[in-house]
Each structure stands twice: as structure tokens, then as C-alpha cells.
Amino acid sequence: MKEKKPKKIKKELTIEQKIKRRNFISFTVFGAFAASAFGGWKWLYNSPEEVTGITGGARAPLRRALNKTELFFRRLAFNESHLVKTYPRSMAAKVIRHNTDIGSEGKLPPEKWKLQVKKRSGEVLQISLDEIMALPKTEITYDFKCVEGWDQIQHWAGVKFIDFIEHFKLHDEAKLDYVGMETPDKQYYVGIDMPSALHPQTLLAYQMNDVLLNGNHGQPLRLIIPVKYGIKNLKRIGTITFSNTRPRDYWAEQGYDYYSGL
Numbered sequence: 001m002k003e004k005k006p007k008k009i010k011k012e013l014t015i016e017q018k019i020k021r022r023n024f025i026s027f028t029v030f031g032a033f034a035a036s037a038f039g040g041w042k043w044l045y046n047s048p049e050e051v052t053g054i055t056g057g058a059r060a061p062l063r064r065a066l067n068k069t070e071l072f073f074r075r076l077a078f079n080e081s082h083l084v085k086t087y088p089r090s091m092a093a094k095v096i097r098h099n100t101d102i103g104s105e106g107k108l109p110p111e112k113w114k115l116q117v118k119k120r121s122g123e124v125l126q127i128s129l130d131e132i133m134a135l136p137k138t139e140i141t142y143d144f145k146c147v148e149g150w151d152q153i154q155h156w157a158g159v160k161f162i163d164f165i166e167h168f169k170l171h172d173e174a175k176l177d178y179v180g181m182e183t184p185d186k187q188y189y190v191g192i193d194m195p196s197a198l199h200p201q202t203l204l205a206y207q208m209n210d211v212l213l214n215g216n217h218g219q220p221l222r223l224i225i226p227v228k229y230g231i232k233n234l235k236r237i238g239t240i241t242f243s244n245t246r247p248r249d250y251w252a253e254q255g256y257d258y259y260s261g262l
Contacts, residue, residue, distance in 0.1 A: 054191070054246045057255030070259035074193060078261065084201055084226040087141045092155035096208060098216045099146065102250070103188030104236035107215040113184070115221060116239045120172055127168070129220050133206060135159040135167055140201060145262060146230040156224045158205035162198045173242035174198060180247025181223060184238030191247035192225065192232060196261065201226045204237065229260045 050056065050063040058066070110129040117125040139157040165174050179197040182189040196202065203224040206213055213219040218235030225232055231251045241247060252258040 052253070054248055055252045055255075055258055057253065066257045066259075070257070070261075073259060073261050074195070078195060078227075080195060080199055084142050084262070087143070087153050089139075089141050089155055091153050092141050092209065093152050094209070096154055096217060097146075097150070097152050099148075099230070101216070103183030103185055103234075104215065104218050104222075108184070108219050108236065110212075110220040113220050115237060117168065117170070118239065118241045119170070120176075120242065125168060129206060132159055132164070132204060132221065135163055138163075138203060140203065140224070140226065142201070142226050144226075144230060144233075147256065147260070155209050156203060156205045157207035157210070158203040158221075158224065160200060161202040161204055162200065164204055165198070170242075176242045177244045178242070178247055180239075180241040180243065181234050181237050182239045182241075183234065183236045186238070188234060188236075188250050189248055190223070190232050190234045191249040191252070191258065192223075192228070193259070196225060196227050199225070199227050227262055229262065231256065232260050 047059045047061050050058055050060045055063060113129065115125075115127040115129075115132070117127060119125065136159065137157055138160050139155065141153060141155045143151050144154045145151040165171070174194065177194055179192045179194060180189065181192070205218075205222050205224040206220060208217055213222060218237075221237050222235045223233050223237060246258065249258055251260075
């Protein structure tokens with residue numbers, strides 16, 4: 001009868017050995033993740049660009065991913081009753097950050113401006129700032145967010161877009177899928193999905209910090225839409241259109257997300 005070999009006693013690792021082992025595993029996992037991430041980036045970088053249309057400038061797989069994300073947010077995440085957090089008026093910045101003047105350079109006195117609203121019937125409304133300011137005024141102090149990564153608590157005042165729709169009897173237009181807005185010189189333009197446009201916090205703003213807008217921030221009328229990043233908050237609205245197809249959008253043509261929602 002063969003004698004049983006005694007079991008080998010497992011030697012307990014020292015604390016130093018345990019640390020080295022843990023570090024080895026961590027670095028191995030990190031290295032594998034980094035290699036995978038680099039491979040994914042290289043694949044995306046070398047993939048073909050999307051066919052330029054309403055959107056452009058992005059790699060085709062990235063644009064597909066952005067479009068899928070938009071569908072998710074529009075169908076599942078967005079809720080018209082969900083309000084962006086607001087703050088006391090006293091917390092608003094005294095000096096509002098200013099990024100760009102595309103489409104809104106210089107001053108445009110209200111008396112030299114009319115908002116053009118194109119209806120489905122072909123009729124074009126010509127609306128003055130005085131007519132807009134005669135509507136119920138709404139104020140909001142909220143955290144304005146930029147795609148560049150900065151944010152700032154700002155105070156704005158104007159008329160709710162949904163009140164504007166109601167007053168000017170644009171009910172048929174509000175049944176469509178999108179709103180398009182352009183500056184008077186057509187240099188800057190955005191496309192907004194209708195649910196976001198009709199959100200109760202979306203404003204056609206004419207005041208900033210209780211003062212009528214100046215040239216740097218969209219004189220005489222601009223869009224404030226808290227559920228979107230700053231690139232959708234068009235300055236100096238010249239025309240408003242409505243459609244069931246995506247209107248053109250300045251930054252979406254440069255490769256950014258069309259939806260740009262928060």
C-alpha cells in the first residue's frame with residue numbers, strides 16, 4: 001500500500017507580496033483596457049466620415065451613436081414636466097460670459113428689427129419687440145451650461161415660447177416635429193425638437209439681469225432653452241420656422257450632437 005504524500009502547506013504571502021500581486025493585476029487590467037481603448041479610438045479615427053447633410057463633420061459610427069442616444073433621450077429620458085433646477089436671483093452672475101458673436105455682431109436696435117414667423121399656410125408674421133414684451137413676462141435664474149465644459153448661473157427674462165405659440169395662434173405649427181431658428185443674417189441657425197421648444201422653461205428672452213439685451217448677448221431677442229447646451233441657445237432670432245424634418249443646425253454641421261440635450 002502506497003503511503004499518502006503529505007499535502008504541501010501553502011505558504012502565506014507576506015503583506016509586501018500581496019501588494020505586489022495586487023499592483024500586478026491592476027496594471028495588467030489597466031493595460032488591457034488602455035490597449036482596447038486605443039484600438040477603439042484608432043478604429044473610429046480611421047472610419048469614414050458621415051455623408052454631409054443636415055449633420056456633418058463626424059465619423060459615421062459616432063454619428064450613428066449620437067442619433068441612437070438622441071432617440072433614447074427623446075423617448076425615455078425627456079419629460080416635459082421635469083424642470084431644470086433654478087436658483088435665487090441673488091446668485092446670478094453680474095457679468096455674463098460671452099463666447100461668440102456668430103450671427104449677432106454689433107447692435108440691432110429694436111425699432112430696426114421684426115421677428116418673422118413662417119406659418120404652414122405660407123403666411124409670414126412680422127412681430128415687433130413691443131408686441132412680444134406685451135405678453136406675460138417670465139423670469140428664470142438657472143445654470144447655463146456650455147459644451148466646452150463651463151457653466152454659469154444666469155438670470156434671463158422674456159416670454160415663454162409656449163405662451164408665444166398660444167398668443168399668435170400657432171397651434172397647427174406646434175403639432176409638427178421641429179422648430180427652426182435663424183439669425184437675421186442667416187449666419188447662425190439651430191434646429192430644436194418640438195417637445196424641448198414647448199418645455200415650460202423655454203423662453204424668447206429680451207432681458208438679461210433686468211436690462212434689455214445688448215449686442216453681445218443677442219439684441220433684441222434670443223432663445224433661452226435650459227434643457228439644452230449653450231450651442232442651441234441662439235442669439236438674435238430673425239426667423240422662426242416649423243417642420244416635420246430636421247432644420248439645419250450650425251454646430252451639427254460641424255460634427256456636434258444635433259439634439260444637444262441635458
